[in-house]
Amino acid sequence: xxxxxxxxxxxxxxxxxxxxxxxxxxxxxxxxxxxxxxxxxxxxxxxxxxxxxxxxxxxxxxxxxxxxxxxxxxxxxxxxxxxxxxxxxxxxxxxxxxxxxxxxxxxxxxxxxxxxxxxxxxxxxxxxxxxxxxxxxxxxxxxxxxxxxxxxxxxxxxxxxxxxxxxxxxxxxxxxxxxxxxxxxxxxxxxxxxxxxxxxxxxxxxxxxxxxxxxxxxxxxxxxxxxxxxxxxxxxxxxxxxxxxxxxxxxxxxxxxxxxxxxxxxxxxxxxxxxxxxxxxxxxxxxxxxxxxxxxxxxxxxxxxxxxxxxxxxx
Amino acid sequence: xxxxxxxxxxxxxxxxxxxxxxxxxxxxxxxxxxxxxxxxxxxxxxxxxxxxxxxxxxxxxxxxxxxxxxxxxxxxxxxxxxxxxxxxxxxxxxxxxxxxxxxxxxxxxxxxxxxxxxxxxxxxxxxxxxxxxxxxxxxxxxxxxxxxxxxxxxxxxxxxxxxxxxxxxxxxxxxxxxxxxxxxxxxxxxxxxxxxxxxxxxxxxxxxxxxxxxxxxxxxxxxxxxxxxxxxxxxxxxxxxxxxxxxxxxxxxxxxxxxxxxxxxxxxxxxxxxxxxxxxxxxxxxxxxxxxxxxxxxxxxxxxxxxxxxxxxxxxxxxxxxxxxxxxxxxxxxxxxxxxxxxxxxxxxxxxxxxxxxxxxxxxxxxxxxxxxxxxxxxxxxxxxxxxxxxxxxxxxxxxxxxxxxxxxxxxxxxxxxxxxxxxxxxxxxxxxxxxxxxxxxxxxxxxxxxxxxxxxxxxxxxxxxxxxxxxxxxxxxxxxxxxxxxxxxxxxxxxxxxxxxxxxxxxxxxxxxxxxxxxxxxxxxxxxxxxxxxxxxxxxxxxxxxxxxxxxxxxxxxxxxxxxxxxxxxxxxxxxxxxxxxxxxxxxxxxxxxxxxxxxxxxxxxxxxxxxxxxxxxxxxxxxxxxxxxxx
Numbered sequence: 001x002x003x004x005x006x007x008x009x010x011x012x013x014x015x016x017x018x019x020x021x022x023x024x025x026x027x028x029x030x031x032x033x034x035x036x037x038x039x040x041x042x043x044x045x046x047x048x049x050x051x052x053x054x055x056x057x058x059x060x061x062x063x064x065x066x067x068x069x070x071x072x073x074x075x076x077x078x079x080x081x082x083x084x085x086x087x088x089x090x091x092x093x094x095x096x097x098x099x100x101x102x103x104x105x106x107x108x109x110x111x112x113x114x115x116x117x118x119x120x121x122x123x124x125x126x127x128x129x130x131x132x133x134x135x136x137x138x139x140x141x142x143x144x145x146x147x148x149x150x151x152x153x154x155x156x157x158x159x160x161x162x163x164x165x166x167x168x169x170x171x172x173x174x175x176x177x178x179x180x181x182x183x184x185x186x187x188x189x190x191x192x193x194x195x196x197x198x199x200x201x202x203x204x205x206x207x208x209x210x211x212x213x214x215x216x217x218x219x220x221x222x223x224x225x226x227x228x229x230x231x232x233x234x235x236x237x238x239x240x241x242x243x244x245x246x247x248x249x250x251x252x253x254x255x256x257x258x259x260x261x262x263x264x265x266x267x268x269x270x271x272x273x274x275x276x277x278x279x280x281x282x283x284x285x286x287x288x289x290x291x292x293x294x295x296x297x298x299x300x301x302x303x304x305x306x307x308x309x310x311x312x313x314x315x
Numbered sequence: 316x317x318x319x320x321x322x323x324x325x326x327x328x329x330x331x332x333x334x335x336x337x338x339x340x341x342x343x344x345x346x347x348x349x350x351x352x353x354x355x356x357x358x359x360x361x362x363x364x365x366x367x368x369x370x371x372x373x374x375x376x377x378x379x380x381x382x383x384x385x386x387x388x389x390x391x392x393x394x395x396x397x398x399x400x401x402x403x404x405x406x407x408x409x410x411x412x413x414x415x416x417x418x419x420x421x422x423x424x425x426x427x428x429x430x431x432x433x434x435x436x437x438x439x440x441x442x443x444x445x446x447x448x449x450x451x452x453x454x455x456x457x458x459x460x461x462x463x464x465x466x467x468x469x470x471x472x473x474x475x476x477x478x479x480x481x482x483x484x485x486x487x488x489x490x491x492x493x494x495x496x497x498x499x500x501x502x503x504x505x506x507x508x509x510x511x512x513x514x515x516x517x518x519x520x521x522x523x524x525x526x527x528x529x530x531x532x533x534x535x536x537x538x539x540x541x542x543x544x545x546x547x548x549x550x551x552x553x554x555x556x557x558x559x560x561x562x563x564x565x566x567x568x569x570x571x572x573x574x575x576x577x578x579x580x581x582x583x584x585x586x587x588x589x590x591x592x593x594x595x596x597x598x599x600x601x602x603x604x605x606x607x608x609x610x611x612x613x614x615x616x617x618x619x620x621x622x623x624x625x626x627x628x629x630x631x632x633x634x635x636x637x638x639x640x641x642x643x644x645x646x647x648x649x650x651x652x653x654x655x656x657x658x659x660x661x662x663x664x665x666x667x668x669x670x671x672x673x674x675x676x677x678x679x680x681x682x683x684x685x686x687x688x689x690x691x692x693x694x695x696x697x698x699x700x701x702x703x704x705x706x707x708x709x710x711x712x713x714x715x716x717x718x719x720x721x722x723x724x725x726x727x728x729x730x731x732x733x734x735x736x737x738x739x740x741x742x743x744x745x746x747x748x749x750x751x752x753x754x755x756x757x758x759x760x761x762x763x764x765x766x767x768x769x770x771x772x773x774x775x776x777x778x779x780x781x782x783x784x785x786x787x788x789x790x791x792x793x794x795x796x797x798x799x800x801x802x803x804x805x806x807x808x809x810x811x812x813x814x815x816x817x818x819x820x821x822x823x824x825x826x827x828x829x830x831x832x833x834x835x836x837x838x839x840x841x842x843x844x845x846x847x848x849x850x851x852x853x854x855x856x857x858x859x860x861x862x863x864x865x866x867x868x869x870x871x872x873x874x875x876x877x878x879x880x881x882x883x884x885x886x887x888x889x890x891x892x893x894x895x896x897x898x899x900x901x902x903x904x905x906x907x908x909x910x911x912x913x914x915x916x917x918x919x920x921x922x923x924x925x926x927x928x929x930x931x932x933x934x935x936x937x938x939x940x941x942x943x944x945x946x947x948x
Contacts, residue, residue, distance in 0.1 A: 006364045014358040021360055026749050032360065046364040047719075073774040075781050094785065120770060223743035269747065270713050270740055291662075297669070 008049050012040055013056075016063075024069040024076075029054075031078055033064035039080055039090070041098070059100050060084050065112050071119035077101065079125050081111035087127045087137065089144075102144045107131050112158050117180065118165035126182050128157030134184055134194070136201060149194065149201045153186025158215055160184045161230075163193075164222040164271075183230050185214030191232045191242065193250075209252045212236035216264045220271035231255070231274050233262035239276055241294065255286060255294050273297070368670070368714070369721045373422040373431075378715070380415045381676060382724045384408060389731050392683045399685035402450065409446045409680055413439055438673055440469055441648055445660060448620055448652045449681050456545050457553075458620040459506070459611050466608040467505045470601065473498045477514070492520065496578050500599055503582050506612040508537035511582075518578070525575075532572050533579050536564055536586070543616060550617055557616055561587070588614040603630050604649065624653035657681060658699045665707070675707035675728075705732050712737055716744035726762055742768050750779065753791070773799045780804060784811070797838075809837030810873070840871040844880075851883070856892045859883075864901045877909040884923045893934040903927050 012018060016035035023030055023044075030042040030051075039057040044050070062083030070077035076092035085108065091101035109131035117124040123139035134152040138145045163181040180196040181204065191207040191214055212235035220229045228244040239255040239262055260279030267274055274286045274294075284299040369375040388408050392400050416439040423432035447461040476498050480491050495518060502511035512534040519526045541556040548556075564586050573579040584592035593609070600606050607630045611618050618626060627650060642650075644667045651659040661674045682704045708728050715725030722744065729737025745763055750756040756779050763772045776799035783792035789812050796804040843866050850859035863883070866872050872880055884902060887894070894902075906927065912920040 006366050008362040008364065010360040010362060012358050012360055016358070018358060018360065026747060028749060030360075030362075034358070044362070046362065071774070072778045072781075092785075096785070119774065221743065223739040269743060272709075289662075 006046075006049075008044075008046060008051070010042065010044070010051050012042075013053065014038065014040060019064060020066045022067045022069055025072050029069070029076070031067045031069065033067050033080055035063040037062060037064060037082070037084075039064055039067065039078070041078075054096075055098055057088075057090050057098055059088050059090075059103070060086060062110075065110070066114050068114045068116050068125065070116045070123065070125075073119055074123050077123075079114045079116065079127075081114040081127050083110045085109060085111060085129070085131075087111055087114055087125075087135075089125075089137075102137075102139075104135065104137055104144070104146060106135060106146055106148065107133065109156070112156070113160045115160045115162055115182070117162045117182070120165035121180055126160040126162065126184075128152070128160045128184055128186070130156035132156055132186075134160060134201075147199075147201060152184060152192065152194075152203075153188045153190060155187035157184050157186045158213065159186075159217045161217045161219045163219050163228070183217045183219050183232075185217040185232055185234075187213045189214060189234070189236075191217055191230065191240075193230075205250055207232075207242055207250055207252070209240050209242075210234040210236050210238060215262060218265045218267050218274075220267045220274075221269055223270045229271075231265040231267065233265045233276065233278075235261045237261060237278075239265060239274075241274075253294070256296075258282075367718045367721075369718045373419055373426070375721065376422075377415055377419045378672075378721065379724060380418075381412060381672070382727055384411050384415070385676060385679065385731075386727050388679065388683055400683040402684060405680050405684040406446070406451045409442075409450050412676055412680075413442055413446070416442065437645060438668070441645055441664070442673060442677065443468070444649055445652050445677060446680075448623075448655065449657060449677075450684060452620045453545065454620050456619070457543050457550065457617045458623060459616050459618065460543055460545065462608055462611060462623075463506045466605055467507060470605055471501070471505065471507075473502055473510065473514075492518065497599065499578075500582070500585075500596075503537075503585055504596060504600060504605060504609045504612075506542070506608065508540045508586075512537035529573050529576050529579055532567060533582060536560075536567065536583075539563070540586070554617055585609070586613055603627070603646075606630050620653075621655070624650065627653055658703065661700075661703050661707075671707035671710045675704065675711050678704035678707060705736060708732050709737060709740065713740050713744070716740065719749070722748060723758070723762065730766075738766055741766060742771060746771050746774060750775075753779070773801070777801050777804060780808070784808060806837050809841065837873065839869075840866065840873065840876075843869075843871060847883075851886065856887060856889055857894070860887060860894050860898050860902070864898050867901055867905045872909070874909070877905070878911055878914040881906055881910045881915060881923060882919070884926055885919075887930065888926045890933065893930055893937060896931075896934065899927055899931045899934070903931075 010030070012021075012032045012034070014032065014034035014036050015038075018032050018034050021030060021032045027046065028043060030044045031039060032042075033039045037058070037060045039060075041054040041057070043052045043054055057078075057080070060080065060082040062085075064080050064082045066081050068079045070079070076098075078090045078098075079087060080090065081087045085105060087104040087107075088100055089102040089104075090098050092098050104127075107127075107129040109129055111127050111129045113128040115126055117126070124136060126134060126136050128134045132151050132153055132155065134149040134157055136147045136149070138147070161183050163183070181193055183191060183193050185191050189208070189210045189212060191209070192203055193205040193207070194201045195204040207230075210232065214232055214234050216233045218231045220231065222228060227246075230242040230250070231239060232242065233239045237258045237260060239258070241253045241255055242250045243253055244250055255274070255276070258276070258278045258280065259282075262276060262278040264277045265274060272287060275283060276286060277283045282299060284296050286294050287297045289295050369378055388400070388405075391404065416435055420432050420436045420439065423429075423435065443465050447458065447465060452458045452461050476494055480495060495514065499511045499514050499518070502508070502514075515530045515534050515537075519530055539560060541553060541560055543550075543553045564583060567573070568583050568587065573583050581592060581595070585596060593606075596609065597606065600609070604627075607623075607627055610626060610630060615622075615626065644663060648660055648663050648667070651663060657678075661678055664677075665671060665674045678700050682700050708731060712725045712728035712732075715728065716722045718725070725744070726741055729741050731737070741762070745759050745768070748755075748759050750759055756775060759775060760772055763775065776795050780792045780795035780799060780801070781804075783789075783795055789808060793805065793808045793812065796808050843862060847859050847862040847866070850856075850862060863880070866880075884906065887902075903924075906920075906923055910920070910923075915923070
């Protein structure tokens with residue numbers, strides 16, 4: 001019973017290469033950012049295929065690398081990070097106008113990654129920079145507070161991703177974790193887990209497994225899974241799944257060795273399917289089967305055409 | 316050191332969005348031959364969106380029907396826990412699932428979607444066989460009744476053929492006679508000898524008395540063939556009857572009763588289990604499982620379910636219907652079922668169909684029945700079945716949760732996973748439901764309340780409040796923000812509401828606000844001001860003034876409202892009503908310290924001032940007069 005894949009093409013109108021595209025939490029808004037230093041917003045309806053350009057946000061002075069939508073309970077908030085060393089938080093005001101809510105320019109080099117924390121922890125985000133540091137920016141009583149982690153990754157930090165707030169381990173109702181954590185990947189080939197301790201961020205675990213720069217990290221949502229896991233992708237063409245065991249250790253599991261550098265990894269919202277994209281221009285979806293092996297359930301070749309239900313009449 | 320590789324070509328941007336979609340941007344790379352789309356523009360995005368299965372109305376109806384069956388079974392299982400659901404009950408549920416599968420096939424056939432019809436036809440075919448092996452049949456009793464029924468249901472086209480020949484039955488030409496014999500043979504192969512016998516009377520076109528006699532003899536044999544039924548016969552009695560019947564067939568054969576009639580001789584030999592006749596029958600049979608059915612019917616009528624695999628292998632290998640290596644996946648599933656290998660059946664069905672409908676519902680049936688855990692000699696990984704069931708429910712439930720209207724069906728599945736295993740998915744999914752109307756939002760909240768997801772309820776209400784505010788529906792936004800228990804947002808919305816100073820809020824809203832937990836000072840002002848307005852409407856000036864003074868004393872009146880509130884003083888002019896000294900003083904102080912004369916206008920300010928002065932003066936006069944009366948007395 002394969003489902004049909006529909007493809008919607010959106011001409012973003014950017015004047016240069018796109019570096020990131022993010023749907024908001026409810027799947028109704030799309031934000032794109034580009035080397036042309038701008039961010040463009042669209043209202044989209046994928047069921048009908050409609051798309052309306054909303055606005056473009058100008059404020060960065062260099063290529064914009066990544067975007068992140070905050071949880072809708074905080075209103076329409078979008079964070080962006082750029083080569084210009086800045087992180088800008090944009091907010092939609094009444095009347096639909098988007099404004100710069102806050103600018104953080106405390107980094108000394110390109111800011112490569114930005115990611116909002118789970119909403120249970122309030123309005124908080126982490127950003128990683130080529131200056132080796134990571135900053136956690138929090139909004140506390142309408143004030144923006146910045147906590148820097150210096151020398152998080154020598155040579156630069158490329159990616160950050162937050163742990164889910166609720167753990168499904170041993171509890172179906174999902175108790176909120178008392179300790180806030182996030183994972184980062186950097187040019188030191190390392191994946192690191194950071195935890196908050198006495199209002200400071202300290203290194204919790206160092207995960208060694210890649211032999212080249214770590215390009216992306218993604219902490220899996222815990223909704224459909226029993227144990228925590230992190231996916232990391234690297235210049236070494238590998239994707240590693242780090243599985244958290246009962247005794248707290250993180251055990252690596254190689255997903256696959258790809259043809260080219262793997263740029264991005266992204267979990268579905270339940271945390272049981274991993275999307276991987278690489279320099280070979282291929283996108284593949286991976287799922288752990290009952291046998292315990294990760295298997296590719298879909299790749300670019302299949303998604304290029306509409307899939308039809310297979311005919312099994314002949315036995 | 317800068318991250319220089321960001322500008323490299325060949326990078327695909329990825330976001331596994333909330334609706335299970337992947338966004339991929341293909342950047343122009345003339346050097347890459349592996350490009351997903353070579354002609355793409357680097358500023359174009361391709362959004363890949365999986366259309367939901369339930370968008371098809373037939374599938375949607377099918378999924379709703381199957382969820383109803385599923386939920387009823389869970390209710391029954393829960394009632395009987397810790398006992399399992401009886402075999403007969405589980406079998407009846409299995410037949411219900413097959414019933415809706417057949418309805419779905421019929422719907423697709425009617426819509427001329429032969430591909431989908433075929434898909435679900437095959438699903439029902441395999442399901443039925445698995446039902447026989449894992450649910451209906453008893454491993455210690457003959458399997459033939461169930462097997463024959465399965466074969467006959469799926470391969471009987473006698474009614475169709477006969478209906479086409481109906482008008483010509485009495486006078487058939489040779490071509491039609493051939494077709495009719497084909498029908499009769501098929502019925503014999505399927506063990507439906509009584510039905511076959513009913514058509515034999517049409518097969519004497521020349522009205523030959525010899526043929527008539529032969530047909531009558533064969534019809535009698537066919538009708539007398541014993542058919543095993545588990546509730547009616549013991550195996551021993553059946554075997555005895557079967558042997559007796561076989562002997563009679565052999566006797567008539569040896570007496571050459573059917574001599575000269577090719578077709579009747581063929582049927583007789585089939586019924587005797589003659590190998591040469593079986594070999595000839597291959598040309599008239601479509602599949603090895605039909606052939607297997609014939610083998611069981613006439614050679615091994617009391618074969619147990621556990622021996623099916625051995626007979627099947629013989630049929631497949633010796634008679635060469637299929638090279639086992641070239642078997643289609645469904646045939647492999649049938650053989651795995653014959654091995655009682657439920658885990659392999661489920662895994663292969665999941666792999667083959669890439670969707671858990673079959674595996675989930677079938678695993679659930681086996682799980683609820685639980686009988687294999689108590690049967691000897693059958694190695695059934697019953698513990699694995701439970702785990703697989705939960706996995707498939709999670710998969711199916713999550714898929715349903717992503718649908719705009721089917722998500723509540725998904726909730727029903729997810730909450731059936733033991734130990735609240737599905738709750739995290741429900742929690743995650745309901746946050747992402749796009750509620751287009753307040754009604755939709757209330758539906759989502761009612762589900763969240765059922766599971767005690769208080770955080771999510773607050774979040775959903777807050778989002779709704781923000782959305783209403785954006786749409787300019789401030790009073791609705793206020794209601795939702797109060798529901799969210801969000802003090803700062805409520806204050807913000809109230810400030811917006813009060814900005815024009817008219818406090819034009821619906822009475823019913825104010826009433827409901829009164830009962831709500833006061834989470835903002837603005838709320839206290841509004842409820843108090845509501846009382847003030849009601850009293851003014853009732854011309855209860857004393858009460859109104861008292862209420863207003865209370866608001867002033869408690870410092871509840873927002874600054875920007877002071878001017879507008881003060882205008883009400885002009886209505887306090889009433890010769891018959893004088894206020895307390897302290898009330899007049901309070902109002903006077905309010906007028907002179909909080910109200911901006913330039914805002915209300917100098918004339919109005921004077922007017923308000925004089926109303927208070929006059930009231931004070933009348934109060935003094937009244938008190939002097941009453942003192943004078945006392946003195947006089």
